[in-house]
Amino acid sequence: MTAGIRAVEAAGIVKDFPGVRALDHVSLTLGAGEVHALVGENGAGKSTLVRVLTGVHRPDSGRLRLRGEEVRFAGPLDARQAGISTIHQEGNLVPSMSVARNLFLGREPRNRFGLIDAARARRLTEEILREYGLCLDVRRPLGSFGPGTQQMVALARAVQADARVVVLDEPTSSLDSPEAETLFEVIARLRAQGRAVLYVTHRLEELDRVCDRVTVLRDGRVVHTGPVAGLDRLRLISLMLGRNPADIAEQGTTAFAARYPEPADAPVLRATGLVKDHVLNGVSLAIRPGEVVGLGGLIGSGRSETAKAIAGALTLDSGEVTVAGLPVRGRTVRSAIRAGIGLLPENRTTEGLIGSLSVKENIVLAALPQLSRAGIVSESRIDRIVEIFIKRLGIKAASPGQPAGELSGGNQQKVLLARWLAMNPKVLLLDEPTRGIDVGAKAEVQALIDDLAAEGLAVLLISSDLEELVEGSDRVVILRDGAVVSEFNGPDITAGLIMTTMADRPSG
Known part of the structure; x- marks a missing residue:
């Protein structure tokens, strides 16, 4: 100081x-x-x-x-x-605007006529971002880049604003x-x-x-x-x-001592040859009932894209997804949900939670079609389901009617988990489920994942936390450049081996 x-x-x-x-x-x-x-x-x-x-x-x-x-x-x-x-x-920037516009938003360089000097803004942005290890096309919308790049641009803006x-x-x-x-x-x-x-x-x-x-x-x-x-x-x-x-x-010392029984042999989820130009290059994986499969890789390796492709949120060039042996038709979010696939997205506030809706409304959002009869929804049945999941997940809210956007990050994450659990899914895809969650809530979510797997749910766990992958997974699949490069099982799973594999580069 x-x-x-x-x-x-x-x-x-x-x-x-x-x-x-x-x-x-x-x-x-x-x-x-x-x-x-x-x-x-x-x-x-x-x-x-x-x-x-x-x-x-x-x-x-x-x-x-x-x-x-x-x-x-x-x-x-x-x-x-x-x-x-x-x-x-x-x-806290504007995804639809270019990187350069975001960096100088409200402080745009002007020419001698008082007009915005876009060329100078682009040139200055490129120079500034190089100091942050970023070399990119600053004319592209900020939202077209990953969360890491967006975070660094936001930091650069704060520093430049003095x-x-x-x-x-x-x-x-x-x-x-x-x-x-x-x-x-x-x-x-x-x-x-x-x-x-x-x-x-x-x-x-x-x-x-x-x-x-x-x-x-x-x-x-x-x-x-x-x-x-x-x-x-x-x-x-x-x-x-x-x-x-x-x-x-x-x-x-005892949190991860207990191991659950070996999963059944037949995979409940099988993704085969998932291809998306410049994103996924033939990704294949399978998850058995009661199994937690970790998906590791550096930013840009295709982790989130794999989950979105399985959940129908990313249009594929080719590939197939089956649940319990049946192909998921249509490759849409709706068809994936009907097949029993739930996705907890990486960014809960922009891709999952609707902050203006209540805790209750967020929890039952995906399950409403199942809860209605002839177009009429039973409020008593909804209240009962919401009460069950608030209690089971330990969601801290003033009431089920409190806007979900007012909750802490960990409780928002639990609300999204409750939404998918209310659907009684066969497969749960969790993309960074403990990101931005404190120690206590993180342990609660990790214990819940173990409990769900013990009950027979197939879980895909995506995490940049190597310790979480090691301790929370039965198997770990490593992606690099949109392709599966390694898979580790049981005692072979170590943070050092995962890190080395993720950072390696193909020969030739």
Whole structure:
């Protein structure tokens, strides 16, 4: 921190929502030249605090100070103009606009006639992004690139806007290892420039790498603030969960000790020769009832595209998908759902959840045709199903009628899982199911996946978390450049072997 200069101070912040106190007298100080971590379980209040700091929510009580002066933001624009920039894990730019337009949105270079100088904007964008390890066609729409590229563009925009306070919300959730390294270098540069960084993350291993201090939230309250140095992982997790460190250590050694019976021989899902020009190159895989098959690979390897192709969300040039021996006709999302395939997408907010709809409506959305008789839907039957899945998945909501967009990331993910489980699927495709989820919710989702497999569900698990692939999969299939290059079973599955295989390059 630069000679005790306080960039942002939040003092005694209280924020209430119907039936829930999200923030209970929360205080946090962010110093200039400091990288300050904000951690806690989903529902602990992290997102609400970030929204208060960035003008999305107004606190019910408490004070905000920016560089020593009390401020009241009328909205996010006020906060941005005051020098606070936020990079959200789900992105906050305009996918339909070009990369160059996004980078300079609202600050476009002008020519001597006062018109936007598009050529100069493109040239400057290319120069800037090269510093972030990105060499791409900046004329293309931002949405045509992957989440990792979009995240780096958002970060570059914040830096170029000369923000004095940068809020990074799960910044590495969409990045592969080289991109994450570039991000860490940028953060070090921001610190050296005297800028303040609030680093919101569930990846606790990153704290030692990039953060100076950490604040832990639990149930809307601050339970710890202090230096990262000297705070061991077990103690940090115990603060987040409010549990005894010894109990957590014991659970960690036994969580994956039990193995389920070997799956039946006949695959319930078989994908054969999936081809999509420049995306998939003859991908084939099979999953048996009760089996969790991990799908690994670097960004751009074809992981998400494979799941979307199986679920009918990606049009194929050729290939076949069968469920219980029967081909999925039509290759559409509707036909895949009818066949018993459910897909939990990588980006829950843009491809899955409808934030304006209630928890109840989101859960029963896909099952409505099954719940209707002669076009009439039984409300009592819907209420019963919603109650069952809220209880089974431990969804924390004020009520089934609460808008799903108000829930924490982990609870939103559980709502999407509930939606597909209400369909009673045969196959569940999970694309990064624990991305952006805290330690407690992550363990709950992983335990749920194990339970579903034990009940006979076939599961495809896509994850960039190598530990999750190793511990959660019976088999792991590795993709590279849109093709299957290796498959590992049981004791052969190790993080080192997976990493080496993913990073390898074909000979010749």
